[in-house]
Amino acid sequence: MDLMQKLTILADGAKYDAACTSSGGDRESGGRGLGSTIAAGCCHTFSADGRCVSLLKVLLSNHCIHDCKYCVNRNSNDTQRTAFTPEELAELTIQFYRRNYIEGLFLSSGVMKNADYTMERMIKALELLRYKYDFWGYIHAKTIPGASPELVRRLGLVADRLSINIEMPSEKSLKLLAPGKTKSAILKPMAQISSGLTQNKQELALYKNAPRFAPAGQATQMIIGASPESDYQIINLASGLYKGYGLKRVFYSAYIPAVQDSLLPSVDTNPPLLREHRLYQADFLMRQYKFEACEILSESTPNFNPYLDPKCNWAINNMHLFPVDVNRAPYEMLLRVPGLGPKSAQRIVHVRRSARLDFPALKRLGVVLKRAQYFITTKDHPRGINMGRETTLRALIDPGVFKHGMEQISLFGPSGRALPGASDVKQVDEAVEEAVLCLKASL
Amino acid sequence: MSQSKPLANPVNVEYLYDGSLPGLYCCVYESVYEKEIPLDILAEADAPPSLLERRLILTDMEKAKRVRASIPKKISARAMELIETVFLSCLEKKEMAILRFLLFAYRHGKNAADMWHHPLVDPLIKAEKHLLGERHLLLGFIRFSDYDGFLFSTITPKNYILPFLKTHFINRFSNENFMIYDKTHGAALIYENRNWSIVSLENADIREPSEEEQSYRALWKQFYNTIAIEARTNHKCRMTHMPKRYWENMLEVKDLL
Ligand code: SF4
Numbered sequence: 001m002d003l004m005q006k007l008t009i010l011a012d013g014a015k016y017d018a019a020c021t022s023s024g025g026d027r028e029s030g031g032r033g034l035g036s037t038i039a040a041g042c043c044h045t046f047s048a049d050g051r052c053v054s055l056l057k058v059l060l061s062n063h064c065i066h067d068c069k070y071c072v073n074r075n076s077n078d079t080q081r082t083a084f085t086p087e088e089l090a091e092l093t094i095q096f097y098r099r100n101y102i103e104g105l106f107l108s109s110g111v112m113k114n115a116d117y118t119m120e121r122m123i124k125a126l127e128l129l130r131y132k133y134d135f136w137g138y139i140h141a142k143t144i145p146g147a148s149p150e151l152v153r154r155l156g157l158v159a160d161r162l163s164i165n166i167e168m169p170s171e172k173s174l175k176l177l178a179p180g181k182t183k184s185a186i187l188k189p190m191a192q193i194s195s196g197l198t199q200n201k202q203e204l205a206l207y208k209n210a211p212r213f214a215p216a217g218q219a220t221q222m223i224i225g226a227s228p229e230s231d232y233q234i235i236n237l238a239s240g241l242y243k244g245y246g247l248k249r250v251f252y253s254a255y256i257p258a259v260q261d262s263l264l265p266s267v268d269t270n271p272p273l274l275r276e277h278r279l280y281q282a283d284f285l286m287r288q289y290k291f292e293a294c295e296i297l298s299e300s301t302p303n304f305n306p307y308l309d310p311k312c313n314w315a316i317n318n319m320h321l322f323p324v325d326v327n328r329a330p331y332e333m334l335l336r337v338p339g340l341g342p343k344s345a346q347r348i349v350h351v352r353r354s355a356r357l358d359f360p361a362l363k364r365l366g367v368v369l370k371r372a373q374y375f376i377t378t379k380d381h382p383r384g385i386n387m388g389r390e391t392t393l394r395a396l397i398d399p400g401v402f403k404h405g406m407e408q409i410s411l412f413g414p415s416g417r418a419l420p421g422a423s424d425v426k427q428v429d430e431a432v433e434e435a436v437l438c439l440k441a442s443l
Numbered sequence: 444m445s446q447s448k449p450l451a452n453p454v455n456v457e458y459l460y461d462g463s464l465p466g467l468y469c470c471v472y473e474s475v476y477e478k479e480i481p482l483d484i485l486a487e488a489d490a491p492p493s494l495l496e497r498r499l500i501l502t503d504m505e506k507a508k509r510v511r512a513s514i515p516k517k518i519s520a521r522a523m524e525l526i527e528t529v530f531l532s533c534l535e536k537k538e539m540a541i542l543r544f545l546l547f548a549y550r551h552g553k554n555a556a557d558m559w560h561h562p563l564v565d566p567l568i569k570a571e572k573h574l575l576g577e578r579h580l581l582l583g584f585i586r587f588s589d590y591d592g593f594l595f596s597t598i599t600p601k602n603y604i605l606p607f608l609k610t611h612f613i614n615r616f617s618n619e620n621f622m623i624y625d626k627t628h629g630a631a632l633i634y635e636n637r638n639w640s641i642v643s644l645e646n647a648d649i650r651e652p653s654e655e656e657q658s659y660r661a662l663w664k665q666f667y668n669t670i671a672i673e674a675r676t677n678h679k680c681r682m683t684h685m686p687k688r689y690w691e692n693m694l695e696v697k698d699l700l
Contacts, residue, residue: 007662011669036615043684044583045695047671050680054583057670092662098594098619099587101663137615256674271674347559354554361560 003092006082013062013073014108016258017142017165018221018251027215033134035097035104037160037216042103055106055140056096060084060122064110066180068167070226072258073110083112086125094133104138104160105129111180115146119155126158138216143193145185152189153196153213161216161248162193166241169234173227176263193218194245217248224279225272226255226264230302232293235282239293242286252279278304285310288342289335312338312396315375316389322375323384326362327352338396339371371395393436451546454479457497460538462486464530465507467538471545472506473498480546484538518548522556525567531603534570541567574602582611584689587621588649589656594621597647597692605632605641613639622647660694667695 027037043052059073061083067075084092089107096102107125112118122141129135141159143152156162164186168174171183196213203210220241224234238250254271257264282304285291289311296310297303305313315322315338324333326348334345347365348357355361358380359369374392377384451474458473458481460466470484482495490497514523526541534540540563547563548555558564577600585608587594594616605625612621613634623632624647631644652660690696 008665008669011666015670042583046681046685049671049675050677095659100585351560364560364565
């Protein structure tokens with residue numbers, strides 16, 4: 001099979017993996033070899049689905065001994081199989097990198113023969129890149145569940161970031177949908193990587209030249225919408241992974257039906273993109289805004305509000321904490337104001353040292369007042385703008401929600417009550433008004 | 444607030460200068476010492492004919508040096524960085540924006556460049572952001588072609604960003620030889636045998652790519668088309684992240700224009 005065909009098959013098999021950032025640490029080549037990494041990450045292009053393409057994301061092989069129900073590479077799926085040789089993959093990576101097509105490589109693989117054999121082949125490709133080609137661009141490698149600790153360690157020495165997919169949001173779903181994998185086969189290497197990272201930090205503090213183990217840390221991914229867990233269960237699990245395993249990122253991947261199976265949503269179901277979007281928003285609140293999972297959702301409201309992003313939802317339920325004085329409130333509280341992000345909050349803190357802020361000044365700082373205005377006091381509005389709950393709600397509704405269509409919204413619907421979607425009403429304006437009424441009654 | 448009398452008064456004169464940064468500093472010198480604010484400051488080469496009174500400000504390195512040295516001393520190092528970045532940006536009437544900012548900042552002192560909310564500071568901050576934003580996008584969007592081991596790329600940026608691309612690409616491709624040709628500004632960053640230079644260049648003749656080069660382009664295009672997930676197609680989102688004006692130099696989307 002020629003390289004073009006291989007690339008097509010092996011990129012196609014890898015494309016559902018969500019994790020594709022190249023962020024991590026800065027590394028300069030220091031005048032030798034090829035490549036560097038930048039902490040902020042870098043997108044090299046955007047695909048037709050609007051996603052950032054940063055890495056050459058491919059499988060080493062799409063042969064797989066397992067039969068995970070949700071996966072296109074599952075053993076029982078009748079599809080063409082192939083594999084890169086480590087040499088082919090290394091050469092392709094270098095040639096793409098030199099042309100600035102990519103920031104590095106994201107290597108994953110189906111399980112050939114067994115976990116260890118697959119890991120050996122992956123390590124071979126990466127060692128070629130690092131030691132033969134002297135390549136110092138970004139490498140993210142996927143650990144194979146059940147691989148032996150020694151191989152996990154070797155993989156970490158040539159990769160910037162390791163990940164091992166948790167796949168399903170609960171053990172029950174994992175058993176059901178990924179019969180070849182066990183929770184412990186996933187969590188054991190995750191724990192090993194986690195302690196390896198801590199240990200490496202200590203070694204590096206002692207010896208500057210200690211070998212670096214996965215300097216960009218560890219990540220994981222789970223599939224959303226193939227199994228019945230609630231949003232609350234999912235963000236609780238994520239929060240536990242951040243705390244317990246020191247993960248850098250948890251990625252959520254809306255399940256896209258690729259195979260027909262009685263245990264899975266039917267193939268004509270649309271992927272739950274709105275839900276995935278809300279999960280990323282909640283995840284961001286936990287990582288960057290210091291929200292706890294239980295502030296975002298609870299046993300009694302276990303699912304996201306489709307109309308409001310999680311932060312607005314929190315704010316509207318905690319109106320007694322507002323308005324806050326932008327000229328005085330601590331940074332952490334500014335972050336909780338709808339419409340203020342880390343950037344605008346930082347700017348406010350920076351600028352208010354030399355001047356008292358009013359609405360026009362906030363506007364020039366890039367603050368979107370549409371939402372924030374109901375939650376703050378300023379020099380020109382010392383008592384804030386209180387327009388009542390209905391107006392506030394109207395400003396908070398996420399207009400993007402309607403483009404997802406009725407189906408997406410009804411996924412959230414509290415059982416027994418239909419929520420309006422854009423297909424029900426002619427205009428988005430009308431839909432917003434309906435939503436305001438609906439929210440007013442339910443919150 | 445007590446305000447001393449203004450540093451300079453508006454006058455009905457346009458300054459013409461040679462288009463260089465030292466030249467602009469000399470315009471600042473003129474404005475400060477004549478206690479006047481001109482109507483406009485124009486680069487001589489592209490000033491349209493006009494009936495207004497014009498004064499040609501000659502570039503005097505001594506004066507330029509004095510003005511430059513006064514910025515970190517009387518304002519801040521950050522103010523100088525801001526000015527020198529904005530000078531390379533595509534901000535309209537950037538010369539006047541810089542002059543007005545400086546006149547304000549000399550009076551205001553070391554915090555001036557941090558007063559983002561001030562109407563005289565805000566346009567500079569925005570122009571800087573625009574330039575750095577474009578630079579960031581191009582770090583990823585630049586495409587090189589390999590001509591017998593020499594890497595060549597064409598870009599068409601709005602801002603003059605070659606000086607801001609230099610460190611990144613030299614670092615990344617330290618063992619390679621490469622050239623980034625800025626077609627908009629007629630200039631090129633050249634890195635050869637571990638030495639770099641930025642030269643003016645009106646035209647770059649490009650040879651037919653080799654067979655190998657064409658095959659890597661085809662592989663990249665195929666990869667690009669394969670990884671998009673059809674069920675998630677979102678052209679609007681793609682366009683927000685990757686504005687169309689960059690597409691002409693990106694081989695994977697060029698044909699979609
Ligand atoms: S192990 Fe499961 S998820 Fe991974 S490639 Fe094989 S079938 Fe797919």
